Amino acid sequence: MNTKYAILIASLLAAPNVQASGGSESFAATNTKWKVECSACHIAYPPKLLPASSWKAMMGGLDKHFGTDASLDAASTTEILAFLQKNASSRKPEPSGKPQLRITETRWFQSEHDEVPVRLWKDPRVKSPSNCAACHTQAESGNFNEHNIQLPR
Ligand code: HEC
Ligand code: HEC
Structure with missing residues (x-):
């Protein structure tokens, strides 16, 4: 399935504010x-x-x-x-x-994002892969759950 639709469907099925589960990691330390x-x-x-x-x-x-x-x-x-x-x-x-000083150059980051279309990284609304919040709507609070991803479209 196309990633965009997979995400759309996942977000439609998800109840709001469901805590990270399954493969999602917690980044909550503060x-x-x-x-x-x-x-x-x-x-x-x-x-x-x-x-x-x-x-x-x-x-x-x-x-x-x-x-x-x-x-x-x-x-x-x-x-x-x-x-x-x-x-x-x-x-x-x-x-x-x-x-390594850049998160975005780690193998982990690259494999986590290998389905993101190349043109999106260069989209003026994204500018740089380092700009997590362009797609991860809750990045500021350390939440990278796939249910909170919204790709610029
Ligand atoms: C004066 C501004 C400024 C402050 C303050 C700052 N940074 Fe940065 N940081 C930058 C810039 C500029 C970049 C490069 C961003 C880019 O390439 O889009 C960056 C990039 C990074 C990256 C790499 C992101 C990637 O591409 O993977 C990390 C990690 C990082 N900063 C951590 C920190 C930490 C930890 C602190 C606090 C101790 C901090 N920064 C404070 C300006 C700042
Ligand atoms: C251009 C949009 C975009 C940007 C910018 C972006 N991501 Fe992502 N990220 C995604 C997409 C899409 C996925 C889901 C990939 C999939 O499920 O196939 C993802 C997945 C993730 C995941 C795994 C989430 C889970 O629930 O398994 C983490 C963690 C993550 N990103 C962290 C980051 C961090 C940290 C940054 C910034 C340094 C960042 N991302 C920048 C689009 C983006």
Whole structure:
């Protein structure tokens, strides 16, 4: 079945606010400092989206964060890193040796999204795969359940 219809049907069958079940993972872990500091420029990407080694590398280089300066004071950096590592993905880091900083470049992300048509990633309403909320309507609250996906059409 075409993914778009599969999703449409799934969302029609689903009662609103049904909790994630079956294959859906929970991304609900939260921390106030993280939520405030890491959602200033994009959604606060849930810790479970990357392994601990990636968070360590990222938090060690916030002054050069994807072409921008996202640095924080030492206490905030330490608190946020501890939160991210505690709730990190338990998937093995990828074998390249170098910690991956982009969720969207992980094999996990790519296989989860292999049915998304290429033209959608470039749609002006999406702009970038990093813009989770363009399709995941509840991304800001860490909910990526397939029932809450709405593709731009
Ligand atoms: C000053 C703005 C700013 C702040 C503050 C900021 N970021 Fe970012 N972040 C960016 C930009 C810009 C990108 C690249 C986005 C893109 O390519 O579309 C990015 C990308 C990311 C990505 C990769 C997304 C992907 O493509 O998979 C992660 C993970 C991330 N940030 C985590 C964090 C964390 C953790 C914090 C808090 C410590 C944080 N960011 C704070 C600007 C910021
Ligand atoms: C262009 C739209 C789009 C964007 C942008 C997007 N996704 Fe998705 N995502 C989807 C679709 C569609 C699926 C469902 C795929 C399927 O079921 O075949 C999905 C599935 C998922 C799932 C699995 C959900 C479940 O219930 O099994 C997760 C987790 C997820 N995405 C996270 C993210 C994150 C994190 C980002 C941003 C870094 C993101 N997505 C960006 C469209 C998108």
